[in-house]
Amino acid sequence: MHCKQIAEQDVLERYLLDQLAEQERDEFERHYFECESCFAQLQTALAVQEEVRHQRPSVSKTRGNFLRGTWVWTPALVTALLLFVVGTWWYSGRRRQNSAPVALQQPATNPAPSISPSSPSLEQLASVEPPPYLATTLRAVQDQAHEQFRIAMQNYSKGDYANAIPGIRAALKVDPKALSFNFYLAACYLLTGQTDPAITFFRKTIALGDPTYSEQSHFYLAKAYLKKQDVAGAEDELEATISFHGGKETEAGEILRQLRK
């Protein structure tokens, strides 16, 4: 057994978790009895294991619980949300009459007075351009869900994101695992300022495991976290975006650079 093999096969972690076969365990022990570097790593990992055992961080659980909680909104909260959505839709519709396309929520043409021109504020970094949508023409007859989605996306293409939501939701009820339905529903929520449901559906898109929308989902998740002023969450998602080395890599890298200034 040698150092490279130990690193590549996660031997150290499996040793601490008692997951090695007896022979493999003996070989690793004999190795670290003579290898200073591997033993130092083992000591560190052991100390970390003992510490994290007592410091359960539960990021995903916290987020999950929070998001689950949002589905049990009280009627008053729902009413307030609806008022906000309608207001946002009306306001963004009025703005589009004068300038289109614009970054929703925080248009670059009308920055808040507190924004410094030299270093962008969180609000500026959180501004979102709508993900492009190209309607596909299929030769085969569309199923009910795709037909509902196609109609809803006509509103999306016009910039009417709030009115696109009910149609996409209806399509999603019929086909909950359709990637595009989940992704564009998330985008509509984000573009209408409904950050928490946006996060839920971007995460769902990623969890479906198809890489088609993964890069974009991580990128827009970062935007959602920036809107919530969760910089650490945004950094995580930007790093994830960059790891795909796709079309959003440069933009994600630039935002990350600004955040870490």
Next chain:
Amino acid sequence: MIVEGLGEMGSLAERIRLGDSAAETELVRQFSQRLFVMGLVRTRDREAARDLVQDILLAVITALRKGQLLDQDKLAAFVHGTARNIISNHLRSRAQAPRFEPLRDDLAQTHSNHEIEEAERSRLVGDVLGGMRRQDREILHMTLVEGKKPGEIAIALGLTAEVVRTRKLRASKRIAALLERKLSRR
């Protein structure tokens, strides 16, 4: 990287055979931490691991004094083999009262210094973890406590396996670098 001075392990064994007490101290310094980790991992019992380290070192030193190590270049393997046998015996007879024969005072002191270093390491690791991003701590927890693979963690956190591996490696390196810096000052 190989243990500094391991090339002299053969002469260390020979010096112990000839009754050099400094060589015995050196042997304890070289192996007690390794034996403790081995005992802890195999028994999951910190107190038992501490006792076992003493038993093993005593057995090794006694054997070396009697010249029982035939191939002097294999001291590390000899210590490991002795440890494996004693730990196995301990696990087999766990219900029985442990045999405990204390090390000589100066050897026990060397071992005790390692315990202080271990406590300091735990404190430093706690500090570093406290300043880490929650998601990085989550990754470490899932890896080292829950035993999840990067692919499984990636699905749970909505990341790619590559990102999980990178973050885990980065976090481990950060901790290791800090430990090396702080502990080397002691």
